[in-house]
Amino acid sequence: xxxxxxxxxxxxxxxxxxxxxxxxxxxxxxxxxxxxxxxxxxxxxxxxxxxxxxxxxxxxxxxxxxxxxxxxxxxxxxxxxxxxxxxxxxxxxxxxxxxxxxxxxxxxxxxxxxxxxxxxxxxxxxxxxxxxxxxxxxxxxxxxxxxxxxxxxxx
Amino acid sequence: xxxxxxxxxxxxxxxxxxxxxxxxxxxxxxxxxxxxxxxxxxxxxxxxxxxxxxxxxxxxxxxxxxxxxxxxxxxxxxxxxxxxxxxxxxxxxxxxxxxxxxxxxxxxxxxxxxxxxxxxxxxxxxxxxxxxxxxxxxxxxxxxxxxxxxxxxxxxxxxxxxxxxxxxxxxxxxxxxxxxxxxxxxxxxxxxxxxxxxxxxxxxxxxxxxxxxxxxxxxxxxxxxxxxxxxxxxxxxxxxxxxxxxxxxxxxxxxxxxxxxxxxxxxxxxxxxxxxxxxxxxxxxxxxxxxxxxxxxxxxxx
Ligand SMILES: [Zn+2]
Numbered sequence: 001x002x003x004x005x006x007x008x009x010x011x012x013x014x015x016x017x018x019x020x021x022x023x024x025x026x027x028x029x030x031x032x033x034x035x036x037x038x039x040x041x042x043x044x045x046x047x048x049x050x051x052x053x054x055x056x057x058x059x060x061x062x063x064x065x066x067x068x069x070x071x072x073x074x075x076x077x078x079x080x081x082x083x084x085x086x087x088x089x090x091x092x093x094x095x096x097x098x099x100x101x102x103x104x105x106x107x108x109x110x111x112x113x114x115x116x117x118x119x120x121x122x123x124x125x126x127x128x129x130x131x132x133x134x135x136x137x138x139x140x141x142x143x144x145x146x147x148x149x150x151x152x153x154x155x
Numbered sequence: 156x157x158x159x160x161x162x163x164x165x166x167x168x169x170x171x172x173x174x175x176x177x178x179x180x181x182x183x184x185x186x187x188x189x190x191x192x193x194x195x196x197x198x199x200x201x202x203x204x205x206x207x208x209x210x211x212x213x214x215x216x217x218x219x220x221x222x223x224x225x226x227x228x229x230x231x232x233x234x235x236x237x238x239x240x241x242x243x244x245x246x247x248x249x250x251x252x253x254x255x256x257x258x259x260x261x262x263x264x265x266x267x268x269x270x271x272x273x274x275x276x277x278x279x280x281x282x283x284x285x286x287x288x289x290x291x292x293x294x295x296x297x298x299x300x301x302x303x304x305x306x307x308x309x310x311x312x313x314x315x316x317x318x319x320x321x322x323x324x325x326x327x328x329x330x331x332x333x334x335x336x337x338x339x340x341x342x343x344x345x346x347x348x349x350x351x352x353x354x355x356x357x358x359x360x361x362x363x364x365x366x367x368x369x370x371x372x373x374x375x376x377x378x379x380x381x382x383x384x385x386x387x388x389x390x391x392x393x394x395x396x397x398x399x400x401x402x403x404x405x406x407x408x409x410x411x412x413x414x415x416x417x418x419x420x421x422x423x424x425x426x427x428x429x430x431x432x433x434x435x436x437x438x439x440x441x442x443x444x445x446x447x448x449x450x451x452x453x454x455x456x457x
Contacts, residue, residue, distance in 0.1 A: 112261075114260060116258075116259055116260050116280050116281070117259065117260050117261050118239070118257075118259040118260065118261040118262040118264075118265050118279075119261060119265075121259055122238055122239055122240070122265075123238070124265055140261065141261075141264065142260070142261025142262075142264050142265055143259075143260035143261035143279075143280070143282055144163065144260070144261070144282055144283070145260070145282075145346075146346055
């Protein structure tokens with residue numbers, strides 16, 4: 001790794017151990033917090049939003065100390081932050097850096113668009129199959145209706 | 156198929172269709188067989204549906220099964236606010252199989268996940284009604300001698316009609332050519348067309364009924380409901396354009412049969428009833444045999 005690059009990453013990774021979520025569209029920062037349940041954990045969390053990014057305009061960044069997520073949970077944020085980057089830091093060193101990917105299945109976080117769906121009437125975790133990753137179309141495992149990108153809302 | 160719930164038509168493989176329909180044929184020849192004498196069938200109707208309930212309960216009784224359950228949610232613990240999960244878990248203790256009708260979409264799938272016994276979906280809201288679909292397939296196979304390579308017309312409300320959605324989906328397994336006749340605002344939704352496209356089958360869309368009739372083997376009529384239209388004037392415009400009269404069958408193929416999930420309102424005039432091509436009353440009766448086949452297969456008795 002070139003020296004300059006390393007210094008840049010150190011700046012991003014100003015936590016000792018934990019996970020950094022970078023390149024979040026500014027308007028989606030709070031949705032990412034809710035999808036990952038960050039409002040319900042005791043860890044130290046740093047949140048930046050409306051930061052200037054040359055590449056992406058206004059962006060947000062979240063740094064969660066001493067927390068490592070399952071890949072399938074992180075991929076859920078692709079629904080609102082399709083170009084987000086996940087950086088895992090151990091001992092001030094970047095050990096993993098990947099873009100999020102829209103997953104094949106999405107559990108729990110998304111609400112079904114169908115008001116008559118059983119998941120909107122009883123306390124049942126939702127389950128969707130992603131049938132179109134580009135246009136984001138989610139097929140409900142229960143009522144079999146499709147929730148489209150523009151209708152996605154979170155439980 | 157032993158111990159497997161039947162929730163959605165997409166749960167059924169092409170081989171399963173043959174197994175179910177072949178067994179239904181045997182029950183048609185001999186509907187009274189005491190093969191389920193040691194079994195209890197729970198019949199849970201969270202909303203009333205007399206037609207479907209009588210058909211299921213008749214199917215079960217003719218095979219000697221005992222039936223427990225309720226005919227609408229107002230007379231059960233559901234009214235007292237019990238969750239669906241609790242009701243299903245309780246009933247699982249008393250029955251070997253659950254037949255369930257519920258007004259919410261997805262309820263049967265969920266019930267099948269919490270029940271310790273198999274669940275047969277007898278209709279979940281506007282979503283699925285697989286036994287209706289199976290009796291339609293049975294009727295088609297019986298009248299045509301095959302399910303393969305047929306031309307099938309669907310007429311009326313193709314947007315909201317769940318029987319249409321299920322039957323179209325099921326028929327995509329059999330190289331069907333689809334003729335879809337409906338007002339523009341009630342066209343078959345893309346979520347169902349997706350299954351036709353996946354299999355690269357041909358489908359044609361029409362707004363007029365007449366030209367389609369001579370081309371097809373099966374004419375599947377459905378009711379157009381006024382409440383589907385936001386503009387009552389739009390309903391007035393189309394309500395009489397999808398009515399089948401006996402004279403319209405003059406140029407139809409000799410093997411053509413007219414199906415309808417019933418009840419009908421005015422979309423088939425009564426002069427069609429005596430035409431040998433009218434099959435809708437026999438079609439409903441076939442439901443008993445298909446439901447007998449499902450009960451026997453799911454309980455592992457056949
Ligand atoms: Zn749903």
